[in-house]
Amino acid sequence: MTGAGTPGGDGAAREVARRMAEAASAWLDGLDPAQRRVAAGAVPADDGSDAERRRWFYTPTDHGGLTFHEQRPAQQRAAMRLVASGLSTPAYVTVATIIGLENVLDQVEGFVTRFDRERGRDPGLYYLRVFGEPGGSDPWAWRFGGHHVSLSNLVVDGAVVATTPCFLGADPATSPLLGGGVNRPLARVEDAARDLVRSLRPELASRAVLLPRAPSDLVTANRTTLAEGQRVIPLAGIWRDERFPDPVEQEKLQGLSDRIDEAAGYGDTDHAAVEYTTAPKGVAAAELDAEQRELLRVLLGTYLDRVPPEVSPARRYDDEAALDAVHVAWAGSTAPGDPHYYRLQGPRLLVEWDNTQRGANHAHSVWRDPGADFGLDVLARHRTALHRGA
Template identity: 75%
Template sequence: MANEGTSTGESSVRREAATRMAEAAAAWLDSLDEVQRRTARGAVPADDASDTERRRWFYTPTDHGGLTVHQQRPAQQQAAMRLVSTGLSRPAYVTAATIMGLENVLDQLEGFVTRFDRERGRDPGQYYLRVFGEPGGTRPWGWRFGGHHVSLNNLVADGELVATTPCFLGADPATSPLLGGATSRPLGRVEDLARDLVRSLGTDLMARALLLPRAPSDFVTANRTVLAEGDQVIPLSGVWRDERFADPVEQAKLQALSDRIDEAAGLTEHDHRTVAYSLAPKGVPAAHLDAEQRGLLQALLGTYLDRAPAGLSPLATYADDAVLDTVHFAWAGSTEPGLPHYYRLQAPRLLLEWDNTQRDANHAHSVWRDPTTDFGLDALAHHRAAHHSA
């Protein structure tokens, strides 16, 4: 979501989005007391080491950094969720709110015993919000919201919303029963459209798209701040803010869970190298897909890109056939519903990853990244050059 080379109309929409964010962020901060505010605020965004904390992100139930829902009164919680809503489209906000509520479902599924070195491990109140810098004006500022299976990262520079990635949404359980025989699947279309696409491929294209007959235990790039050639899956125990829990019993439980997940995936070193992230996209390019398959791909892209606030989804970019042609689609694992699987969509300035492998393929992760401009680093560099050069 770089702010260079955008049209006047798009710039106006970005400014309107930034204004809504600034108003909501200021209202939330104003509602806090001094002690709360010290936790809720972070350093001004920059393209140097002072910005390290803002660029840390997680999707596990660990400390994401900021003020939790638990640490706020109801009116403050409402103000916090108002800010969260400004960073998402309406469907994405509904999905994120549903995912947060799944913590109660997961707690029941696990017998209400999971702790993860705190009083309650599966906790809909353990979501963190932090504002970096001063909302409004032309100086860079941003905000981050996250907890188990939600991570939102937004940056405003020169009065415009310039970055909304990384953007992570997950679901555990991915599928749950509802009354009357209905089913809850918050990310159902994110999974089903990709499966429809891979199953539509002929023998030759399938051979190119299928990286492995087995799926990795998690999405490959994990919560890295910067992506690099050859990045491989990080074990679950490595995707936490603190290296170890203070409680050795809880640490042993986490490590055992992490080991079981990796063992169930059964990937060899060769397998890890095969599915590793690479700067050159893997899989089948959209240029080789027929019209119906390209339609499926467009719809699949929308389940990620339409998470952006209304009017700011980059999906329309891919209506250009030449741009869509650059998108590569790769798959690993089974194509049968209910079995572990993984997929990746990659193009210039685009990386989308999905996995549904853990908990007998009922635990889904999805992430939208722009490897070159995540966290708005390009916009920050541009701002510094424009305003602080000698």
């Protein structure tokens, strides 16, 4: 079983796949031939032919696919219909808000050009691509991404079987609204974790908090696969191309990347303390009291409820033994407004959050399924079954 469901064995996952296929086909059918060449990708597989589908980013780089800028309004509407088919209603609202924050960030930075392009913070630079033929007999998938959004969905044998990696971020993480209101799209994703860690008795807190300082970013970053000992990748390394053609823009990016790393102040020992390991770090939920366990379920829901309920693995954690195996780890201060990082990890689960940059007003969050991201486990079984039937 993947993070979404079992191919051929879940009617609900089939219904979500049907809605996705209908929306994907409608979007592709509304494109002209030139647009479709950009929008279409190779059939998903578990070999090198599928490498592009497994590339993902959360920086404002080229995510691969057709951008909103390259589409007419009716095509954009069809694109958002496909995006919505892979999200719960709260997640869709959150994604739409994150995209809109590009306009806010543009103002924060003074409406300047950045990143070697006409508009550095641009709500039109979100990319959609469909891999394979929607609704066909072969596996197919779709990917949507841009600054602080990355969604990946795979359909095999007519059912949604993978929905990870799933990334949402926010910059600014907190911004003002009229009447003293505050816009915090990922508020519960941050606050529930802090409340949980602050509620721990001292002995548990000493094991849950790995370091008093937070790393500069997600430890596993945008890697396609997870492996023992992975550490933070500097910002300048999380882009589609290694360097900007314009050396001035490249120097600006490298300088920003260096300042972020310097602010974290991490040495080798620090990196080792928070590096990714297959054995979870921190405190197991088996050691939490009943109230803390319910708070952990709420926190898990801010990740697992991003997808439609029919394909969410959230119900897995209704089982006490499954919840017992989830570990909670934190780095940084637990005071609101201070830079911090946390990780939830267990079988078939990795969650990471950081809010460290821009004075701890720039948040990243990702939900992953180690060993099964992008549905590689299901694709391998599918290929084996085809060969046996040949």
